[in-house]
Amino acid sequence: xxxxxxxxxxxxxxxxxxxLSSTLAILGIxxxxxxxxxxxxxxxxxxxxxxxxxxxxxxxxLFLLCVFLSSEGVKSYKLGYxxxxxxxxxxxxxxxxxxxxxxxxxxxxxxxEMVPAMDxxxxxxxxxxxxxxxxxxxxxxxxxxxxxxxxxxxxxxLAGAEA
Amino acid sequence: MASLSLHNLNKxxxxxxxxxxxxxxDVKDGELIVLxxxxxxxxxxxxxxxxxxxxITSGTLxxxxxxxxxxxAKDRDIAMVFQNYALYAHMTVYENMAFSLTLRKEDxxxxxxxVLAAAEILGLTDQLNKKPRQLSGGxxxxxxxxxxxxxxxxxxxxxxxxxxxxxxxxxATRREILLLHKRLGATMLYVTHDQIEALTLADRIVCMxxxxxxxxxxxxxxxxxxxxxxxxxxxxxxxxxxxxxRVEDERLVCDGFDYPLSESERALLRDYVGKTVTLGxxxxxxxxxxxxxxxxxxxxxxNLGQNTLxxxxxxxxxxxxxxxxxxxxxxxxxxxxxxxxxxxFDKETTNAIR
Numbered sequence: 001x002x003x004x005x006x007x008x009x010x011x012x013x014x015x016x017x018x019x020l021s022s023t024l025a026i027l028g029i030x031x032x033x034x035x036x037x038x039x040x041x042x043x044x045x046x047x048x049x050x051x052x053x054x055x056x057x058x059x060x061x062l063f064l065l066c067v068f069l070s071s072e073g074v075k076s077y078k079l080g081y082x083x084x085x086x087x088x089x090x091x092x093x094x095x096x097x098x099x100x101x102x103x104x105x106x107x108x109x110x111x112x113e114m115v116p117a118m119d120x121x122x123x124x125x126x127x128x129x130x131x132x133x134x135x136x137x138x139x140x141x142x143x144x145x146x147x148x149x150x151x152x153x154x155x156x157x158l159a160g161a162e163a
Numbered sequence: 164m165a166s167l168s169l170h171n172l173n174k175x176x177x178x179x180x181x182x183x184x185x186x187x188x189d190v191k192d193g194e195l196i197v198l199x200x201x202x203x204x205x206x207x208x209x210x211x212x213x214x215x216x217x218x219i220t221s222g223t224l225x226x227x228x229x230x231x232x233x234x235x236a237k238d239r240d241i242a243m244v245f246q247n248y249a250l251y252a253h254m255t256v257y258e259n260m261a262f263s264l265t266l267r268k269e270d271x272x273x274x275x276x277x278v279l280a281a282a283e284i285l286g287l288t289d290q291l292n293k294k295p296r297q298l299s300g301g302x303x304x305x306x307x308x309x310x311x312x313x314x315x316x317x318x319x320x321x322x323x324x325x326x327x328x329x330x331x332x333x334x335a336t337r338r339e340i341l342l343l344h345k346r347l348g349a350t351m352l353y354v355t356h357d358q359i360e361a362l363t364l365a366d367r368i369v370c371m372x373x374x375x376x377x378x379x380x381x382x383x384x385x386x387x388x389x390x391x392x393x394x395x396x397x398x399x400x401x402x403x404x405x406x407x408x409r410v411e412d413e414r415l416v417c418d419g420f421d422y423p424l425s426e427s428e429r430a431l432l433r434d435y436v437g438k439t440v441t442l443g444x445x446x447x448x449x450x451x452x453x454x455x456x457x458x459x460x461x462x463x464x465x466n467l468g469q470n471t472l473x474x475x476x477x478x479x480x481x482x483x484x485x486x487x488x489x490x491x492x493x494x495x496x497x498x499x500x501x502x503x504x505x506x507x508f509d510k511e512t513t514n515a516i517r
Contacts, residue, residue, distance in 0.1 A: 008272045015257040015275070015291050 010154040017075045018147050024140035025071035025085055028133045029064060032092070035129035036060050038122065039099060044108045047117040056099060063088060067137060074144035077151050082144030089137030092130050100126045165227030165317035165350055166192045167213070172222035174208050174374075182208040184374045186222070190318075195344050195351045199361040200371035201397070206354045207322055209371075213352060214243050214320050227317055242311030243320040246327055248303045250295040250310075256282075257291040260309045274313075281312040284346065285339070301332040308343065321353040325360065337363060358398050362386065370394050392441060392513040395506060401446050401472065404482045407510070408442040410435045415442055419478025420457040422502060431516060432507060440516065443506035446472070449484035455499035459484070461492040473498065 039056070040048050066088055073081025103118035118126075167190035174183040183205040190196050198206040211217040213224060215236030224232045231239050250259050257278055264274040282288045285305045295303050304324055311319055324340070325333045341364055344351055355361055361368050362382040370377045370385060370393075378390035389395035395403045408415040408422065410432050415422040422442065424432065432440065449457070459475035459482055471490040474483050475498065484500055492498060507516040 005272060008275055011279075012271060012275045015255070015278075016271075 007154075010150060013077070013147060013151040013154065018077055018144060019075065021074040021082065021085075021140040021144040021147070022071045024136045024143070025067050025074060028085075028089065028092075028136035028140065029067050029071075031129045031133035031136060032060070032063060032067075035126050035133065038129070039126055041122065042117065044110055044115055044117055047103065047106065047108050052099065063092075071140070074140060077144070077148040079145065079148045082141045082148060085137045085141030085144065089134045089141060092134035092137060096127055096130050100130070166190060167227075167318055167350060167352070168223075168225040169209070169213070170223040170225070172209065172212060172224065173220045174205070174212060174217060175220045182374050183212070186376060188369060188376070188379065190350060190352065193348045193350055195353060195364060195366045196369060197353045197355060197361040197365035197367075198369045198371060199355055199358060199397075200377075201356060204371040205374040206356075206369075206371050210243075210320050210322055210352060210354045213318070214241060215239050216243075240314075240316050241318045241320055242314050242316040243322065244304070244307045244311055244324045246323040248295070248307045248327075250303060250306055252295055255292050255294055256287060256298070256306050256309075259295070259306055260291075260313050263310065263314050277313045277315075278309075281309040284312065284343065285309050299332070300328045301336045304328065304336055305339065308340070312343075312347070317350065319349050319351040321351065323355055324353075325355070325357070333360075340364060358400065362398070368398075370397060372397075388515070388517075389443075389506065390515055392443070392508050395443050395508070395515075399445055401483045401485065403443045403445050403506070404449065404480075405508075406442045406444075406477075406480050406482075407439055409439050410437065412436065415440075417442060417478065418480060422456065422505070428505075428507075435507075435509075435516070439510050441508040441510050441513075443508060444502050445504070446483045446485035447487075448503040448505070449482065449500045450503055451484070451486055451490075452499055452501040455501040457500045457502065459498055459500060461494060461496040461498055463494065464490060464492040466490070 040053065042048060066084060070081040070085045070088070074085065100118060100123055104116055104120070104123040106117045107114045108117050167188075169186055169188045172183055172186040173181065175181045186205075186209055188196070198209060200206050208217060212219050215231075215234065219232050222232070223230060226239060226241070251262065254262065260278045260281060261274045264277065278291075279288070282291055285308060287302070287305055287309060290298060290302060290306075295306065298306065304327075307324070321340070325336055328336060337360055340353075344364075353360075353364060365382055367379060367381055368385050369379050372393050378385055378394045380388075385394055385398050389398060389403075392405065396405070406417045408417040413424055413429065415424060457477055459473075459477045461473060461475045463474040465472040465474070466489055469487070471486045471488065472483055473486055473490060473492055474481070476482065508514065509516055
């Protein structure tokens with residue numbers, strides 16, 4: 001890529017929004033929603049019926065709010081929001097080890113049979129959703145940081161040239 | 164850029180109202196044509212037919228040698244600037260200007276360069292990250308023009324683009340459009356009801372009334388040699404004074420004064436001796452003269468700074484004179500004038516007698 005084309009690409013950042021990061025963050029919300037819709041789908045008794053539901057609902061609301069605000073923030077090349085997306089993305093990975101893994105490894109009695117609270121199929125589905133949500137958020141944050149740094153550098157270069 | 168030909172264009176709406184009758188015009192490459200006329204005269208309808216926003220009932224529209232009469236608007240390669248700007252409120256200036264090119268899936272780097280070039284021409288470089296609501300009316304209209312420029316269309320169409328602006332901004336934006344035309348050398352079709360815009364902008368003016376073309380010509384031609392009473396009255400501010408006058412051998416007998424005919428005028432009116440014609444005279448051609456034959460009773464004296472509008476009555480007619488000095492006539496004063504340059508119109512056909 002020639003210097004001229006590279007500079008045009010950098011210059012474009014001054015006038016265009018970081019739609020890629022923003023879209024990825026929204027995608028993170030979509031996969032999280034798919035996860036959350038399916039997580040309590042169960043016909044194996046009252047395994048999930050405790051404080052965990054309330055806590056996970058509250059966390060999920062915070063996640064939605066945080067990622068939505070960050071998607072708007074990264075659109076305008078704000079570094080803090082890009083970092084927040086990486087943190088929230090990492091926490092999505094952490095969520096795998098809380099409800100899904102515990103439910104999958106716990107056995108509950110249905111009649112005379114002992115079955116896992118979350119069967120393998122549902123487990124695989126929610127894991128995929130969480131992983132995709134995490135990847136979308138982290139990639140969004142990484143791209144956000146990269147583009148913000150490029151833009152800051154270019155702006156400094158312009159300011160230097162003007163001075 | 165391209166030439167444009169309109170042959171026998173007619174527009175009849177579904178309710179059988181005919182808005183445009185046999186419109187004929189050939190626009191040369193790089194020419195700025197202004198369609199001017201009062202509201203409802205068919206000028207916007209004509210423009211919309213060229214744009215493809217109205218179906219052409221009959222006739223032929225040719226852009227750059229290609230018949231586009233039945234072609235959809237999107238394929239005609241024209242750009243239109245509207246009175247109400249039609250900007251996307253949620254997009255920045257940059258995004259508004261880039262939008263049409265983005266839809267065409269052009270290379271973003273090329274789009275960027277085109278937008279920056281257009282912004283430079285229009286003085287919008289510092290406004291590119293702003294939303295339309297943060298701009299003044301004039302700036303918004305410039306964005307609308309920028310959106311047209313980036314596409315490099317064959318023909319630019321302007322539909323009363325300055326009507327939403329205040330008087331001062333209108334003047335400034337009018338000059339910008341003129342400079343833009345000179346810089347781009349673009350073929351432009353411009354609709355307005357404002358004759359000042361028409362006179363200052365146009366290479367040629369098309370004056371319309373009731374769906375008919377009344378006259379096509381340069382601003383000076385329309386001003387100095389109007390084809391009929393309508394054009395004479397419409398072009399020029401204040402409008403031309405009109406007096407009914409009976410033609411006699413060596414003079415015109417008007418209500419309140421006699422106008423002495425020169426040799427050439429007598430020859431011109433040879434066939435009208437004994438008949439009544441309409442005598443037209445522009446306000447600036449009515450000059451105060453102590454020995455003048457037109458004696459008017461002043462009704463109002465308007466000082467405009469560099470000149471004065473003297474309104475009065477002569478015989479049963481109202482008249483306005485534009486005097487190139489500061490006057491202080493009082494209501495009821497008798498002032499004598501003579502007429503410098505007059506126009507004659509056939510009373511029946513309303514056409515100019517030439």
